Amino acid sequence: MGRLRYLLTALFLVAGLAQAEPAPLGQLPDTAQPLHYHLQLRVDPAAKGFSGTVEIRLRLNQAADHLWLHAQSLQVDKVGLRDAQKRSHPVRFAPHGDSGLARIDFGSTLPAQEVLLSLEYRAEYNSQLEGLYKTVRAGKPYIVTQMEPISARRAFPGFDEPRFKTSFDLQLDVPAGAQAVTNTAQTEEKTLPDGWRRLRFRTTPKLPTYLIALAVGPWDIVEGKPIAPTRWREQAIPLRGIAPAGEGARLKEALEATPAIVTALEDYFGYPYSFGKLDLLAAPDFSAGAMENPGLVIFREALLLLDANTPAYLRQASFEVNAHELAHQWFGDTVTMPWWNDLWLNEAFASWMEGRITENLRPAQRADLRRIQGAQKAMAADSLASARRVRQPIGDNGDIEGAFDSLTYGKGAAVLGMFEAWLGENVFRNGMRQYMKKHAFASATSDDLIDALAEAADKDQRLGKAMRSFLDQPGVPLVSSELQCSDGKATLKLSQQRYFPAGSQGDAQQRWGIPFCVRTSKAGVAATQCQLVDAATSTLALDGGCPDWYLPNAQARGYYRVTLAARDMAALTQAAATLDDREQLAFADAVKSGFERGDVDAATLLAALGQLARSPTREVALALQEELVWIRRNLAGAAARRAIDDYVAQLYLPRLEQLGYLRRTGESEDDALTRAALAELLGRKVDNVKVRAALLEQGKAVLAVDGNGRLRFGAANYDMLGTVLAVTVQERGAAAIDALIAELARNNDASLRTTMIMAMGATTDAQQGERVREFAISDAAKISETGRLLGIQQYEPRNRAALWTWFQRRYAQVVAHTPVFLHGNLPELVSEGWCDEGQAKKVAEFFGRDAAKVSGTAQGLQRADEAIRLCAARKQTQGTQSLQRWLQARPAAP
Template sequence: MRRLVRPFVLTALAACCGAALAAPATDDQPHGRLPGWAQPESYQLDFKVDPRQQDFSGTTVIKVKLTQASDHLWLHGRELKVGKVAVTDAAGKKHAAKYVEVAPQEGVVRIDFGGTLQPQELTLAFDYTAPLNQQLQGLYKVSHEGQPYAMTQMEPISARFAFPGFDEPGFKTPFDIRLTIPDDEVGVANTKQVKEETAGKGWKKLTFSTTKPLPTYLVAFGVGPWDVVKGLDILPSQYRSEKLELRGIAAKGEGHRMQHVLGETPSIIHTLEDYYGFGYPWDKLDLLAAPDFSAGAMENPGLVTFRDWLLLIDPDSSANYVRGSFNVTAHELAHQWTGDTVTLAWWDDLWLNEAFATWMQQKVTQKVHPEYRADLDRVRGAQGAMNGDSLVTTRKIRQPITGNGDIETAFDGITYQKGAAVLGMFEGYVGEPTFQQGMRTYIQDHKFGNATADDLIDAIAKAADKGDDFKQAFKSFLNQPGVPYVQTELSQEGGKTVLKLSQSRYLPYGSKGDTKQVWGVPMCVRYGTASGSKVSCELFNQATGSMVLEGASKGTWVLPNANATGYYRFAMAKNDLGSLGKQIGKLDDAEQLAYADAVNASFKHGDLDAGDVLAALKPLTSSKTREVAIAPLSSFNWIYRNLAQTDAQRAKLAAWAKAAYLPRMTQLGYHRKANEADSDSLLRNTLADELALVVKLPEVRAELLKQGDAALKRKADGRLDLAAADPDLIGSALAVAVQERGKPAVDALIAELPQTSDPALRNAMLDGLAEANDPALTQQVRNFALDKKVKVGEMGMLLRGGRDTRTERDAAWQWATTNYDKIVERTGSFSGGRLPDLVGGGGCSQDEADRLQAFFKDRAKQVSGAERGLAQTSEATVLCSALVEKQNPAVILR
């Protein structure tokens, strides 16, 4: 934990005698973390911002503790035009200083003092101007219905675009923020506004209360003609004595749509306070709906920012948006404790922020909205992470940071979903009350400071009275990449049923990775007994081992991941897997998802063929639980898109899907029913997409086309009648209309999008455009993605469409490589890790991997994060090709 050091006054004696201390050489440029001998103690940030302008100005004053003699120090700044730097020593003497951009692309800056200064407290003052960023980083500019707004996104390393500072998570200090803005604008920041004063004609200055210690990446503010909506104050709790002010912040004219999320928020806050035993620690809570945003949401303390569609909810909003709103809000508010109150010390422990927020969100959702089935979201999230974690090019949860690209690409399924699954696995192993006790201690011990993985593991181990075996088991999932693959075999030994175990690393067919790897796996198995089933758990931390299944019935069956709490995959003999399949009705929903993943994993491993997979997964399609019923679609869609080669094979697969899902689609109907469960609304949407846009059943497409045509009709005011389609199906309906009606539909949607501010309707239109399948129209849509009428955060929705077939991928490749510079110019370095996938993702042949590597050979180094993205996209392409070659498409017809 980095402690704040109190300011001190340098005495004459210290100034004299300190001269013996050596000054570091000026060639000591940091290529990673900044040196610790200069530490910020506080910031005063003054910004003058008019969103209608292209630039802003700022004054930054930083109190710095210099702990060794030096003639310079290092900090961060990027694209800042610094006009003046003043350094004042502890005696009040000013020193000439110089701002030197040493590594502009990384934002590393040296401040030269003009002479050696001894250890003391310094005050650094900067006057500067900078452009309002156009790529959703730092302090950036967006618009809504023609009105400009300026707002921030500092995480992970974009605060340096907004002000000079020590842009690392380990440096936590208080901040004082002042905003000078036009009289007719509204300003909001992390803390409460405490003062407003005039600042010249047409300007006002807003002063906000001093923050508690924060890293630079959590500083947040916004300027614009915002609607500010007062929510009900959140009542005091056992852990918080004062009521909490709650507000919604939205673009002008949208504030009335914040009522839903404001109504849900108090229950989230109270649930989090009860779990952590620690009251919400900031002086107010604003939820801001951003007109454009690079992430899903951001946990800035006191001013949490979101993509607008997550907060702007109407009575007829899609169930997908309503659920998403609650889940993401719970995630970001969980961060107020894990991430904000306690912050990672360095980016290799990003999981301490994101995995905990993901894991805690699922707890909150399960308590407040059990019908949302967050327990199944946890399992599905872990399984999705396992797909990426099966690559040799995957990351560790605690990935060493070698450059900015490693920081920017750490926000992925490994950090979020794998991390959350590992937490849940060890929570299940020690028990929920014990784990909670450890978490409460961890928060209290490190509040308003920094922490590491060891701090967390030590707190849990102490609460659980566990020793080094437990700690090493936990660390085995943090410090090495990959998914454990547990092979099981039932046997009879001395009259007892024994489950023999061996573990290795799971690698898909065609992988060139090394399987020799061992974890400390908290392994729980369910097996059949005379009275039903039983669960047995052990810590499996060797390459081989065994478990005695006490009370197992004769000819028992076994599920090697009871309750689906484990982050591992299991392998069984084909007959044993078949026996388990016959017990589907005895498994709970989460366990049925574990079974589906085992089938898919065996297929990707090359142990099952496509016919085996379809037969093994078919029983799940009749489940009444949405998440279980659609679990087979991942495997089915891969087979349909990559393996089927003839019309007969595709027809056979379409018949499989029709038999499995059309009766349910017909039962649900094509319009939302009054008071129906939101799970039905979500299932209707998934099945419509699958049956109409993947296997293209004529009867489903006909129903959706009716809605698409109705939505594309013009009203008296000349606008499209988008409300004519079911709100859950409008994206699918417009997609079918685009495919069936062609250019008139595409032209109509492209004309309508700039006139539409509603984010849900914009998303639906983008969904429709992305499904264009005529070559000329797909090119028109991709060209439109580069138009400023499409927000930066919306571009990917259009550019990732149209890649199901090799012909489509070739066309997408040709367009993307031709327009590569324009894509990079609009998206910037923040999206660098996703850039190779955006250009050439979805491939399934060696030559597609080869051309991707050739194109990015020199380019990947020029965009931060692109090298990792290139490695993973290429590997996934090669593995897809290998599995296609391994499989025999003829089995589809048997």
């Protein structure tokens, strides 16, 4: 008996030690490798939840008595395991708290072999647009999925990491009358005794779990014209559009645009679209803009449902987002990063390719300028000392969710474009093709890409070192330049360090391998020279003698900021109007970055604004408008604000009046976009009385309801509708908000709903502000709408104090009513625009308490705190003297 007790005690201790093994942080251990999933789901959109069975054929890579996998918010009712000899083993499923991890205990140690793991489970539909979630449109329920980055575990137990690329067989049981789609084409349908339908679909290619997608509901399914065979592909690709009930006709434009995008991508990669069919689905509510699920790309519905009233910006965005998601069919879907630290391999490539495709197929959309704007937005974020690396180590789920930011997208794309310009387009494309063919339907890392480019370019290790300098360290380079001329020879003296704004405590002593390109002009003759700058200081001998001026970021292709010696900057400023559009944007960023650093004062910036305003190109003419608004709000007293407003009116009002306030037959999309941008600047940002009156007239016409009590949106210019309604809310107060809330209860159009939601957020009335904030977290607002309304509230300085007080009280409700990916950004949302270090302390104290438990908050708080303190430092550095000098001079508009 004593020996038996000893043995039992020993076994108990061993079991206890096994259970005490810490759960894995980050990646799962390599104990097991999934080989194939068979997933069966019973999905009723009218129900509260779903049920499922998953069988995972997997390989035990080593002898083990347990394994770890992912499962979150799932009730597992039954679990079983059969070994290679088809013997069943009693196994136990144990979720690890709310971590999303679960442990499968085998009851004994099994040798390395193939086994079949099966789990029966059930779950409620997710309420925050994750995993398998439910949304309602026009009273009808729909089921949609969003698995990226780590929400597949909310839909089925599995190995929810991108390195596990596995084939899937999917079976869906759905109610009679429901339409169901997934990544692959349907192969079989059977009517069940209860009247439900059992649908089976083709086996997928090898995919990571985050790319599995399905949708069930009363969809309109519209057949598009098949995408014709090409030299890369023998078979046509079936193309369909999928929309909520009654909306199928609005898919026409997106379906017509798609074949040319797919063909252009195949031509670039020299590799065929590989997923059999292509469906584009318009989801009634969606957390992102779109998701690149192979064979079933899911979009926020406003991006696919287009008609004659669609604003020009949304029509252009539809094409660009479509190009982005289809580029993912190669980058991300065909070749996948093994872990989230290489997310940029997905998103940066898709962003870069989106611009290339748009520029080639729709040059009027000026994707070249959009690319530069994206890079400059990323450089602004990268100027923080708290900025992360593009290839940031991923330690937990918050790190994963936080990686989807402007650095991954914008910086990554800009770095690719910079190295493409240096290596040459053909060489770069050859490297891309080699990379794609070598790693198709597998995983690849940044090193794999760099190796492919180096081989194609026949470059030595300096290429890899240079690219890694941008990927593996944070920050944006600042290149300082000074022109030296003597004895007919010209030399640029260059130095580099990390760029920081005034007041930053960051360490500037960093180095990059910068593909530096300079454009020079002498007697009207332009030239460009390039050199890899990888030392702290260096020189570049200029061809052709001493130039009249130079721009140290030719064609704005470089991901770096610049500062020129005073006399060199003066020469460039004098020539700014002769630069092309791209280089004028580079000049604008030099002014902006100098202003933030304290090297450029407010008067100089306002003068530069006047020069750029001459440009017929909208992006250039308005390039410094946010700096203008910052000066007006933070440096200017009442008299200075009036002078600035007069100056802005002189610069821009004649152009707006020439365009008029209504659409014109046959006008270009650029005219529509320019009119909308000028109306927003003049009507909302500088409160021009004349413009606001014109916008209010349209707004009053919208509020004059029709016979059914509905708003008359057609009474306004749809391209300016957001600005029209925002001004109307500010001028008409409760009456306007009453009308918008009543319309929102009956309106299902995503574009119009977003416009109304953001207009409500623009109110500056204290009582109405409280009202719309409460609306934002009510059931009347969709999950994807809450953050938009609160962001607009924060943008208006008169709302910030009240919003902050409310936010602290309602934080839990905000978290519950917003998509998970937004949670880490909430500290920044409620910090936007603050320039008070006292407020920085309040934000830090609040988010440092219970709020810090929300995933990703720590990183967002760090960025928010730094942004507030830098704004305060800039305000102190700039002071008011320069603005007073400008005010006394009263410059006339050029």
